Amino acid sequence: xxxxxxxxxxxxxxxxxxxxxxxxxxxxxxxxxxxxxxxxxxxxxxxxxxxxxxxxxxxxxxxxxxxxxxxxxxxxxxxxxxxxxxxxxxxxxxxxxxxxxxxxxxxxxxxxxxxxxxxxxxxxxxxxxxxxxxxxxxxxxxxxxxxxxxxxxxxxxxxxxxxxxxxxxxxxxxxxxxxxxxxxxxxxxxxxxxxxxxxxxxxxxxxxxxxxxxxxxxxxxxxxxxxxxxxxxxxxxxxxxxxxxxxxxxxxxxxxxxxxxxxx
Amino acid sequence: xxxxxxxxxxxxxxxxxxxxxxxxxxxxxxxxxxxxxxxxxxxxxxxxxxxxxxxxxxxxxxxxxxxxxxxxxxxxxxxxxxxxxxxxxxxxxxxxxxxxxxxxxxxxxxxxxxxxxxxxxxxxxxxxxxxxxxxxxxxxxxxxxxxxxxxxxxxxxxxxxxxxxxxxxxxxxxxxxxxxxxxxxxxxxxxxxxxxxxxxxxxxxxxxxxxxxxxxxxxxxxxxxxxxxxxxxxxxxxxxxxxxxxxxxxxxxxxxxxxxxxxx
Numbered sequence: 320x321x322x323x324x325x326x327x328x329x330x331x332x333x334x335x336x337x338x339x340x341x342x343x344x345x346x347x348x349x350x351x352x353x354x355x356x357x358x359x360x361x362x363x364x365x366x367x368x369x370x371x372x373x374x375x376x377x378x379x380x381x382x383x384x385x386x387x388x389x390x391x392x393x394x395x396x397x398x399x400x401x402x403x404x405x406x407x408x409x410x411x412x413x414x415x416x417x418x419x420x421x422x423x424x425x426x427x428x429x430x431x432x433x434x435x436x437x438x439x440x441x442x443x444x445x446x447x448x449x450x451x452x453x454x455x456x457x458x459x460x461x462x463x464x465x466x467x468x469x470x471x472x473x474x475x476x477x478x479x480x481x482x483x484x485x486x487x488x489x490x491x492x493x494x495x496x497x498x499x500x501x502x503x504x505x506x507x508x509x510x511x512x513x514x515x516x517x518x519x520x521x522x523x524x525x526x527x528x529x530x531x532x533x534x535x536x537x538x539x540x541x542x543x544x545x546x547x548x549x550x551x552x553x554x555x556x557x558x559x560x561x562x563x564x565x566x567x568x569x570x571x572x573x574x575x576x577x578x579x580x581x582x583x
Numbered sequence: 584x585x586x587x588x589x590x591x592x593x594x595x596x597x598x599x600x601x602x603x604x605x606x607x608x609x610x611x612x613x614x615x616x617x618x619x620x621x622x623x624x625x626x627x628x629x630x631x632x633x634x635x636x637x638x639x640x641x642x643x644x645x646x647x648x649x650x651x652x653x654x655x656x657x658x659x660x661x662x663x664x665x666x667x668x669x670x671x672x673x674x675x676x677x678x679x680x681x682x683x684x685x686x687x688x689x690x691x692x693x694x695x696x697x698x699x700x701x702x703x704x705x706x707x708x709x710x711x712x713x714x715x716x717x718x719x720x721x722x723x724x725x726x727x728x729x730x731x732x733x734x735x736x737x738x739x740x741x742x743x744x745x746x747x748x749x750x751x752x753x754x755x756x757x758x759x760x761x762x763x764x765x766x767x768x769x770x771x772x773x774x775x776x777x778x779x780x781x782x783x784x785x786x787x788x789x790x791x792x793x794x795x796x797x798x799x800x801x802x803x804x805x806x807x808x809x810x811x812x813x814x815x816x817x818x819x820x821x822x823x824x825x826x827x828x829x830x831x832x833x834x835x836x837x838x839x840x841x842x843x844x845x846x847x
Contacts (some may be wrong), residue, residue, distance in 0.1 A: 373779075376779045377781075378724075378770060378781035379643065379645070379781060380645065381643070381644060381645050407725050407727060407728065408725075409724045409771060423725055428692075428693045429692045429693055429724055433726070457671045459642075459669050459689055459693055460673070462671060463671060491591065503640060505673075506673065509823075511832055515640045517642035517643060517693070518642075548707055
């Protein structure tokens with residue numbers, strides 16, 4: 320199965336953002352480009368902060384969480400499944416450097432999905448904490464997005480998703496055994512606390528000592544408790560660019576069918 | 584057939600941008616909202632400049648050309664065709680006031696498309712031929728699918744120029760509603776002069792006195808001739824917020840099968 324291992328952000332100030340993640344979430348720098356892009360890692364993910372500029376040539380260029388990438392066993396096989404799924408799907412070559420994958424495809428809503436047979440320059444699979452375990456999209460068609468991730472990339476629908484189905488809700492959840500990928504309806508006024516950012520709405524870090532992390536973060540940012548009805552994550556805050564980040568220790572995330580990753 | 588009659592922009596400064604269009608392109612104000620949104624008209628189109636603010640709750644919040652709207656005979660008929668085209672398509676109510684349509688649907692690349700059975704607040708008494716919008720151009724991942732949407736859901740006709748591109752193996756597609764030429768270009772292309780902006784890339788005004796329009800515009804900005812191999816428009820300029828505008832007098836635009844709008 321493919322594994323999500325890359326998250327691209329667009330930032331006005333990648334350096335400041337990198338410092339924030341290093342200080343509060345224990346990341347380390349992987350490298351930077353002459354254009355000011357900075358890539359950092361939690362040990363498993365490559366988080367790349369692209370310096371905002373026209374030459375990025377991204378479909379969407381707002382500051383914020385932009386797109387994700389997956390390590391795959393065989394690019395050619397994924398390309399074939401992608402074109403089965405969407406015969407006119409767009410496949411674009413990427414630079415294959417520390418800040419990019421080898422190619423990109425696009426999900427059903429036009430969000431780029433970067434692919435590589437390599438590990439995005441991370442140099443290992445260190446799953447120690449804090450680490451990213453959750454990515455959540457707001458989408459017009461969560462079911463169509465789930466089909467894309469399942470059929471083109473092999474991610475499995477997890478138990479939590481079936482509960483939402485049974486309740487007549489549109490939310491879908493899939494996992495790759497390392498990360499929970501949530502697909503929420505963009506228009507969802509019935510859900511208290513729903514934040515309307517299209518595309519990637521937030522990501523979630525699992526931490527070993529929630530209290531210490533919150534104590535440290537409280538000196539720099541406001542932290543909010545998540546609504547009680549949510550299956551995942553205890554707290555939410557925003558980084559200096561306004562990207563939403565969830566924190567969890569006890570609730571954790573379902574990263575594969577009936578397989579949860581949590582600390583307690 | 585539905586008729587394109589509305590273009591929404593997101594703007595940091597609707598007042599300033601309105602002043603520009605009124606001064607150089609002969610538009611006039613239709614009205615403004617308490618939140619600072621301003622709608623103007625060229626005599627046929629409602630151009631609405633939404634003041635950028637989180638409360639807009641748009642999927643994409645970048646400043647610039649944002650989405651289009653069409654006047655339709657029957658919203659219910661269009662909704663039925665839309666649900667046939669995309670059975671999980673999203674339909675959202677709009678306010679139906681001067682600045683919005685009555686409902687919105689989404690094209691296959693998640694751009695909103697506003698619909699109204701009314702004329703978006705533009706009175707028949709406002710009608711004039713020049714300067715007037717005759718062209719809207721998108722950059723799309725899948726121009727063919729976008730054309731299918733505009734054809735099957737909204738009834739726009741595919742134009743001869745589009746068939747020529749098909750024969751040449753090019754991805755560009757063109758539709759028309761009898762009044763406006765809708766171009767749908769591939770987002771990823773190495774074509775000379777191609778500007779990489781996803782969604783609406785530019786709009787085009789037909790003017791009856793290019794020399795006078797150019798002389799006036801040249802006092803405040805730079806104007807570039809279009810590459811000579813282009814089918815439509817003689818010049819391109821940018822409004823104060825960077826939105827690309829084409830100007831044409833003699834080349835004009837093909838707005839329906841065998842029907843061109845030119846000023847000379």
